Amino acid sequence: MAHDVVSQGKPAFLFDLDGTLIDSVYQHVLAWREALQELNIELSTWRIHRRVGMSDGLILTALQRETGRKLTKDEIERLKKLHNDAFLKKVDQVRPLPGAKELLQLLTKQSVPWAICTSGTASRAKESVKSLQAGDDVILVTREDAGHGKPFPDLFLAGAERLNVDINDCIVVGDSVWDLLASRRAHALGVGLLAGGYGMDELVQAGAYRVYEDPVELTRHIDELGVQASV
């Protein structure tokens, strides 16, 4: 793999999407809550919150363990569809997180390579990415591009490959424990954001190198991540 990026002293960034660049976690949480309720599955909302960020399939595997109820293949497909439909009804509330657009612009300006790696599907992710106004050639890795969703490392490994950088030189930025666990399994450095509603301790315990509130605060401290920019 090419190491020229590192030789310039600039790392590469692999961003999670929901809760990291886009303020959409809480809408996903209540969309899952509605979907589960439709099938009479009662699961506390905070427990759903702590699962969002995994792939839909892994969320449902975890929820089956927590509720003790085994789902059929048909029920799983129905839940995914119900969640998607419920989310689409809330999507007009969804906005980029403060500082997300500016952070991506800064990295592009500084020639720091970056990509977006999400457990979501391509169709859902493309709309969100458009709202970030980062141009038409954003490198976007979605659920369809990787064998397994987070906390498997596959999405971030695929992101590094698309950027043609060594995963060891990558900084993974995510709001959930699953991003950070995936970053450790990929041997990348993980940075946590509070913008998805996790507590600081959960992110630190999952191995975060640093934790910031949101893209605004990350940008203010970007020198801690090896990017030399006058912000």
Added chain:
Amino acid sequence: MAHDVVSQGKPAFLFDLDGTLIDSVYQHVLAWREALQELNIELSTWRIHRRVGMSDGLILTALQRETGRKLTKDEIERLKKLHNDAFLKKVDQVRPLPGAKELLQLLTKQSVPWAICTSGTASRAKESVKSLQAGDDVILVTREDAGHGKPFPDLFLAGAERLNVDINDCIVVGDSVWDLLASRRAHALGVGLLAGGYGMDELVQAGAYRVYEDPVELTRHIDELGVQASV
């Protein structure tokens, strides 16, 4: 104040409602998000989440500080109404948290005095309390009964008075930092629950004596709180 309760070795319990006994925090969060958006006030959802549990008035004071936008009296009244309307549209998703009904039943059976002390209004709270099926004579302290909402200690002090117990013998149970700060200002013992979506560290740092996941886990450990019951 009467100390006979303590002489039996049984403390009294003062419960928060939303996020502690009732699974309603996330609906409140998105209801505030919708209300603010209606007035073109952009505030990240996780920051709203961290404010829920205060009185509506204190939430709006804090939000003004965070957004840097001063609200008129009319705007504040409009936001409160918009929040209430948006919440009512989601209220059919709201359920008691797992173990909440059983915990209250257990305390009643053991003659441990308990009350519910919420920053919410009486009209909203009464519906939630009904779903807990704890009988018609639940002692309920609401926003109307206290000079200030949490994190002021007023609601919990009023709860202790209604129970005719010393506040020093009370255990305050809540999901938010504001419950725990209020409990310390009241000189009661505070117990945190993760069921409102805060992280463990936030509750511990706010002074929680113990932190449990939800009413189920609290009940399993109730001997740690001085209640001798075979659960």
